[in-house]
Structure formats: structure tokens, C-alpha cells
Amino acid sequence: SETLKFAVLPGDGIGPEVMEVALEVLSAATKPEALDLDFATADVGGIAIDNHGEALPESTLSVCRGVDAILFGSVGGPKWENLPPKEQPERAALLPLRKEFSLFANIRPGLLFPELVDASPLKTNRIPDGIDIVCIRELTGGIYFGQPKSTRTLDDGQKEAIDTMVYKTSEIERIAEVAAIAAYGRGKRVCSVDKANVLETSVLWRQTVTDYFKKNHPEIELSHMYVDNAAMQLARDPNQFDVLFTENMFGDILSDEMGVICGSLGMMSSASLGTGQNRFGKPFGLYEPAGGTAPDIAGKGIANPCAQILSAAMMLRYSFGYDAIADRIGNAVKKTVQDGIRTGDIAFGKSSIGTREMAKAIIERL
Amino acid sequence: SETLKFAVLPGDGIGPEVMEVALEVLSAATKPEALDLDFATADVGGIAIDNHGEALPESTLSVCRGVDAILFGSVGGPKWENLPPKEQPERAALLPLRKEFSLFANIRPGLLFPELVDASPLKTNRIPDGIDIVCIRELTGGIYFGQPKSTRTLDDGQKEAIDTMVYKTSEIERIAEVAAIAAYGRGKRVCSVDKANVLETSVLWRQTVTDYFKKNHPEIELSHMYVDNAAMQLARDPNQFDVLFTENMFGDILSDEMGVICGSLGMMSSASLGTGQNRFGKPFGLYEPAGGTAPDIAGKGIANPCAQILSAAMMLRYSFGYDAIADRIGNAVKKTVQDGIRTGDIAFGKSSIGTREMAKAIIERL
Ligand SMILES: CC(C)[C@H](C(=O)O)[C@@H](O)C(=O)O
Numbered sequence: 140s141e142t143l144k145f146a147v148l149p150g151d152g153i154g155p156e157v158m159e160v161a162l163e164v165l166s167a168a169t170k171p172e173a174l175d176l177d178f179a180t181a182d183v184g185g186i187a188i189d190n191h192g193e194a195l196p197e198s199t200l201s202v203c204r205g206v207d208a209i210l211f212g213s214v215g216g217p218k219w220e221n222l223p224p225k226e227q228p229e230r231a232a233l234l235p236l237r238k239e240f241s242l243f244a245n246i247r248p249g250l251l252f253p254e255l256v257d258a259s260p261l262k263t264n265r266i267p268d269g270i271d272i273v274c275i276r277e278l279t280g281g282i283y284f285g286q287p288k289s290t291r292t293l294d295d296g297q298k299e300a301i302d303t304m305v306y307k308t309s310e311i312e313r314i315a316e317v318a319a320i321a322a323y324g325r326g327k328r329v330c331s332v333d334k335a336n337v338l339e340t341s342v343l344w345r346q347t348v349t350d351y352f353k354k355n356h357p358e359i360e361l362s363h364m365y366v367d368n369a370a371m372q373l374a375r376d377p378n379q380f381d382v383l384f385t386e387n388m389f390g391d392i393l394s395d396e397m398g399v400i401c402g403s404l405g406m407m408s409s410a411s412l413g414t415g416q417n418r419f420g421k422p423f424g425l426y427e428p429a430g431g432t433a434p435d436i437a438g439k440g441i442a443n444p445c446a447q448i449l450s451a452a453m454m455l456r457y458s459f460g461y462d463a464i465a466d467r468i469g470n471a472v473k474k475t476v477q478d479g480i481r482t483g484d485i486a487f488g489k490s491s492i493g494t495r496e497m498a499k500a501i502i503e504r505l
Numbered sequence: 506s507e508t509l510k511f512a513v514l515p516g517d518g519i520g521p522e523v524m525e526v527a528l529e530v531l532s533a534a535t536k537p538e539a540l541d542l543d544f545a546t547a548d549v550g551g552i553a554i555d556n557h558g559e560a561l562p563e564s565t566l567s568v569c570r571g572v573d574a575i576l577f578g579s580v581g582g583p584k585w586e587n588l589p590p591k592e593q594p595e596r597a598a599l600l601p602l603r604k605e606f607s608l609f610a611n612i613r614p615g616l617l618f619p620e621l622v623d624a625s626p627l628k629t630n631r632i633p634d635g636i637d638i639v640c641i642r643e644l645t646g647g648i649y650f651g652q653p654k655s656t657r658t659l660d661d662g663q664k665e666a667i668d669t670m671v672y673k674t675s676e677i678e679r680i681a682e683v684a685a686i687a688a689y690g691r692g693k694r695v696c697s698v699d700k701a702n703v704l705e706t707s708v709l710w711r712q713t714v715t716d717y718f719k720k721n722h723p724e725i726e727l728s729h730m731y732v733d734n735a736a737m738q739l740a741r742d743p744n745q746f747d748v749l750f751t752e753n754m755f756g757d758i759l760s761d762e763m764g765v766i767c768g769s770l771g772m773m774s775s776a777s778l779g780t781g782q783n784r785f786g787k788p789f790g791l792y793e794p795a796g797g798t799a800p801d802i803a804g805k806g807i808a809n810p811c812a813q814i815l816s817a818a819m820m821l822r823y824s825f826g827y828d829a830i831a832d833r834i835g836n837a838v839k840k841t842v843q844d845g846i847r848t849g850d851i852a853f854g855k856s857s858i859g860t861r862e863m864a865k866a867i868i869e870r871l
């Protein structure tokens with residue numbers, strides 16, 4: 140029997156409670172395949188600030204270094220809201236993790252089941268069959284880490300701050316490859332989003348992506364769109380996209396817009412993949428729900444665990460190569476929702492159940 | 506009698522036809538006040554490329570230098586779509602105009618009349634009374650013009666491109682003042698959008714805006730939001746905002762998202778104000794519809810002229826100080842729509858009229 144080694148970082152708010160049941164689902168789904176789960180839990184985010192004085196303590200990092208993937212909950216909350224922006228739990232945990240493990244590829248399914256169209260802010264006739272797109276975001280380049288990034292005082296006493304957006308060919312090509320692979324498994328269409336009418340980095344992005352697809356993936360239909368237009372088109376008609384593909388900062392904005400348009404953030408998972416190979420010959424990855432810590436309902440046992448469960452399924456797929464089990468979990472979640480079994484966030488006033496019951500219903504449908 | 510001197514740059518596509526009737530409305534609205542209109546028309550955009558070899562010829566610039574405001578149509582179209590991004594009509598016309606006239610403040614009303622909620626992609630119960638917000642975007646700073654902005658070949662043959670996002674205190678303060686003024690005329694709430702957890706420029710932005718409002722506008726309620734969250738909140742519940750206020754690149758994305766959420770782009774106007782004073786003691790400004798050239802309906806006489814008419818009203822208000830006439834035009838447009846008189850884009854399958862008839866109906870209601 141094979142052993143899956145991963146780190147579990149539940150974080151704050153609803154993180155621990157959805158993580159607990161996600162691990163139960165993962166365990167139920169892998170047991171028939173004789174897979175052992177070997178996970179180590181560590182503090183991250185606000186709870187890590189409280190217990191260790193920093194959002195990503197060295198002890199947590201070292202747990203992560205010894206495994207093949209990270210299953211991440213969510214971090215942050217009112218308690219740490221007044222910290223300076225750069226010390227806030229989410230930022231202080233995620234950016235160093237991305238850097239440490241070269242997590243360059245963020246994959247976010249924009250999936251809204253037809254049964255849940257009421258959850259979307261969009262008019263139902265715009266998305267009669269729900270939404271099914273995916274957003275691929277470059278995650279370690281661009282303006283997030285580019286140097287120089289600094290503030291200075293000018294001669295006249297004013298302050299001036301600068302950030303640097305930087306991309307080089309190889310960084311663009313490796314994320315283009317991720318977008319292409321995603322497209323093969325879907326509608327074979329990639330829409331690359333940039334601002335090539337204003338940015339040098341976008342001119343290079345567009346040219347590199349065009350050349351790369353022409354050379355390596357001529358069977359994929361590639362189009363280009365400016366980021367301002369993409370923000371419009373997502374809100375107008377999200378299903379015009381198949382794979383939405385963009386750089387770090389634009390991806391931050393567009394993937395969140397996509398998330399809200401897909402209705403409940405409680406259903407949205409994500410994967411952030413690294414550059415190297417783990418012991419399974421797959422990328423090391425960090426898997427996390429797209430939503431936040433939902434402090435208002437934390438501890439009440441009513442949070443939707445689907446995003447965490449689907450993130451665990453993404454981990455099986457991308458970091459361990461168990462696509463069939465990942466599919467089985469995805470289908471069980473879908474079946475549960477189709478059967479009308481709902482947590483409060485997707486119940487639309489109808490009767491709803493709690494986190495554990497939801498997980499139990501999913502396990503029954505595996 | 507006073508003379509209003511302005512440049513008229515109709516541009517491409519529906520630009521000329523909506524401009525023509527907007528000038529008729531302007532003329533009808535100003536005549537009772539004994540105001541003379543003295544305008545000079547010049548080529549811009551695609552038609553200028555065709556006639557003069559460039560999107561913003563020196564002859565057009567020199568017309569603009571002699572006046573107090575520019576009434577702009579819209580530019581671009583399929584004919585020029587295959588030009589390199591930076592030579593495309595919109596970009597090649599607008600960026601130099603912004604730079605030449607220091608048009609640092611972009612004001613975009615996000616207005617959806619309750620009668621037109623069907624035009625929005627958002628579920629009607631999210632915006633039962635329509636939408637009424639405004640977006641203030643910094644327009645000459647940030648990553649649009651920051652230096653260095655260049656591409657080079659690395660030793661290993663790869664290319665590397667960089668863009669620089671830069672802001673200094675005074676640039677932030679002057680646009681904060683515009684946001685404050687907008688807020689006084691409305692709900693006295695400003696939400697400043699940044700990415701202070703990642704960007705140095707945003708840390709400076711947030712600090713400068715906070716200090717500036719505390720010192721100069723303590724009666725305005727100031728809040729801060731990250732740009733990714735703002736992209737979500739706009740699509741979820743746009744009316745939570747009163748004045749949305751942000752830097753150049755974020756404003757490009759968010760104002761377009763706001764535009765589409767407000768339904769028909771045919772209703773959306775904008776003002777871009779300069780730093781100095783014109784002969785009316787007001788800022789020089791460029792006034793343009795937020796939508797595009799709509800090539801599919803150009804020349805058919807069915808385009809919605811409201812955006813252009815409302816842009817002309819903004820010109821009266823901001824560059825000439827005739828607020829009362831601007832209000833009268835705004836009310837006439839509103840009344841026309843309330844009376845069920847509609848162009849095709851806002852008719853929802855009901856009967857619709859053409860551009861000239863729409864303008865005539867508005868003139869009758871002045
Ligand atoms: C917390 C923040 C730094 C982060 C980002 O901007 O990437 C978050 O918004 C995200 O999208 O994961």
C-alpha cells in the first residue's frame with residue numbers, strides 16, 4: 140500500500156472545522172484503494188501569530204518541506220485585521236509559501252452546478268446551465284515579487300513608492316504550458332488576458348504565448364483579451380471562456396471576480412503548483428478553498444465543507460496522480476448537491492444541514 | 506452672451522452619429538441661457554490613421570490646445586484591429602491626450618435607472634432600485650507611464666520586460682481631493698481601493714489617502730478595500746459603494762466591470778479632468794462615452810446617444826461650470842427613459858426608436 144504524505148494547515152475561522160471533515164472524506168475515498176494518509180498538522184495564519192509570533196513559523200515551513208503537498212484551510216479574521224497589511228495572516232502566510240515552494244501555477248475551477256444558479260449574482264438566463272470555466276493564474280512573477288519595490292523620500296519631502304512588474308520568457312512559457320494542459324482536458328480554448336496596449340510585460344506575454352502555442356499546441360484555439368474587457372466579459376457572459384489565462388495581478392482580480400460570479404465561495408477550490416517534482420513525479424502543490432475564514436459562522440458547525448473537500452480532491456489529482464479518486468470525490472459532491480442536500484450558504488432559504496452532515500452525505504455518495 | 510469653446514472629436518463607428526445629435530441637445534439646452542457654442546471638429550482614432558497616418562495628428566492636438574474642453578466620441582474598429590496593440594486607435598489617441606493635458610482625474614458615474622434594471626447582468630433583486638455609484642480613477646500615474654518600461658534580451662537569449670508602477674504623495678493627494686469633492690455631492694462615503702498587502706505604491710496610497718482625509722475631510726467616511734475584494738463586491742452588491750476611488754490600472758479594470766454591471770454601456774458617460782484651470786476657472790477636460798464604437802450598428806442610425814449626451818452634460822458641469830444646464834440635460838435623459846422611449850440596446854425586445862428620435866425626445870423634455 141502506498142502512503143500519501145502531506146501537510147495539513149487548517150488556519151483560522153472555519154478552516155479547522157472544514158478541514159476535519161475534508162480529511163474524513165479523503166480517508167473514506169482512499170481506503171478502498173489501499174492508500175495510507177500520513178499527514179502532519181501545523182499552525183498557519185492568525186493562530187500561528189498567536190502561538191508563535193508569526194503567520195508562517197519556521198516549524199510549519201519545516202513540516203511542509205518534508206511532504207509532497209500542502210492541504211491548506213484559510214487564514215485571517217477580525218482579530219488580526221488591524222495589523223499592517225503586509226503582516227496580515229493571509230498575505231504573511233501565502234506569499235512566503237508561494238516563494239519557498241515556487242508555486243508558480245494557480246488553477247481555479249470556476250464551476251457552478253446548474254442546480255445552484257440561484258447562488259450566482261448573475262441573472263439566471265445568462266447562465267442557464269451554470270458555469271464551467273477555469274482560471275489559470277501565474278503566481279510567482281509580475282508585480283508581486285519584482286524588484287525594485289521600495290519607498291523613498293524625495294528632495295521636496297514627498298514620498299515616492301515604486302513597484303516593478305517583470306516577466307521573462309521562461310516564466311511565461313511554463314505557465315502557458317499549464318494553460319494548454321488544462322485546455323486539452325476541456326474545450327481546447329485558451330483566452331490569454333493582458334494589457335498589451337499599455338504594458339511592456341504584456342507585449343512580451345502576448346508574443347511569448349502566441350509563439351509558444353503556435354509551436355507546441357497548434358490544436359488549441361488561442362485568443363487574447365485586454366484585462367479591462369475581460370473584467371466586463373466575465374460579468375456579462377462567463378461561459379464564453381473555456382480556460383482563462385493571465386498573469387499574477389490580473390489573475391488575482393479576475394479569479395476573485397470569477398469566484399463571486401460562480402455563486403457560493405463555499406464551493407470553490409484551488410490548486411497552486413510548484414515547478415519541481417515530488418516523490419510521485421508530480422508537482423508539489425498547495426491546495427486551498429478560494430473563500431475566506433467566514434468569522435461570522437466559525438465554530439458553529441454550519442460552514443460549507445465542499446471547497447475544502449474539492450481542494451483535497453485537487454491534491455489527489457495534481458500532486459499524487461490519483462485522478463480517478465479525485466473524480467469520485469468531485470462526483471460525490473455534485474451528487475450530494477443534486478440531491479438537494481445543502482449547507483446554509485447554498486440553501487436559498489430552504490432547509491439546510493451542518494458541516495458534518497454534509498460531509499457524511501458526500502461520503503455516502505462516494 | 507458667453508461663448509463655450511471646445512473641440513469635437515467624433516472618432517469612428519457610432520462616434521459621429523451620436524456626436525451629431527449630442528451637439529443638437531447641447532445647443533438646445535444652452536440656447537435659452539444665451540450661450541454660444543464655438544466648436545471645432547477634428548479627426549481622431551482610426552479615421553485619423555486613415556486620413557493623416559496617425560491616431561492623434563498634430564493638427565488635432567493643436568485644435569485641442571486652443572479650447573477649454575474636448576468632447577470625444579469613440580475610436581477603433583475592426584479595420585484597425587490588426588495593428589500592434591500600442592498603435593491601436595483607442596490607445597494611440599487617449600494616452601497622449603491624457604499626458605498632453607495632464608488629465609489626471611477620471612470620473613465615471615455608475616448609474617443605472619430603476620427602469621433599466623433588466624439591462625444589468627445582475628439579478629434584479631440585488632439592485633431593485635438600480636445602481637448609483639461613482640468611480641474616481643487616477644489617470645496619469647501608476648504603471649501606465651512609470652519609467653523604466655522596457656524589454657531587453659538576457660545573456661541566455663531570453664527576453665525580459667519590465668513596467669514600473671510609481672506614485673508620489675502629491676499625485677495621490679490631488680486625486681484624493683477629487684474623490685472627496687465627489688463624495689460631498691453624494692453620500693459622503695469614499696472607498697479607496699488598493700493592494701496594500703502586496704504593493705509599495707498601495708501602502709503609500711493608503712497612508713496618504715488616510716492622512717489627507719483625516720486632515721482635510723474628516724466629515725467624509727473613508728474605508729479601504731483590496732482590489733480583488735472590490736472586484737467581488739462590485740459584482741455582488743454594487744450599491745454598497747458610494748464613491749469608489751482607485752489608482753490608474755485598478756481603475757481601468759474596476760470601472761469597466763462597473764460599467765457592464767450598470768447594464769447598457771450606451772448610457773455611461775465619463776469625464777477626464779486636467780490639473781490646470783481653463784478660461785472659465787475650471788479644469789480642462791475630456792468627455793467621452795464609456796462604451797465603444799459598436800461597429801456592428803455603426804451607420805445604421807440606431808445607436809444610443811445618451812452616453813454622448815450625458816458626456817456633453819458633464820462637460821458643461823466640470824469645464825464650464827454650468828451645473829444647472831447639466832442637471833437639466835441629465836433629467837431630460839432620465840425622463841425620456843422613464844417615459845419608455847428607448848433605443849434598441851435598452852428596449853429589451855419592446856419597440857425601439859433610432860438615434861435622432863431619441864435625441865429629439867430628450868430635447869422635448871429639456
Ligand atoms: C493574500 C494575498 C497576498 C493573495 C494574493 O493577492 O495573491 C490573495 O488575494 C490570493 O489571491 O490568494
Ligand SMILES: CC(C)[C@H](C(=O)O)[C@@H](O)C(=O)O
Nearest residue numbers: 336337367595596599600757
Ligand atoms: C485604451 C486604453 C489605453 C484605455 C486605458 O487603459 O486607460 C482604456 O481602456 C480606458 O479605460 O480608457
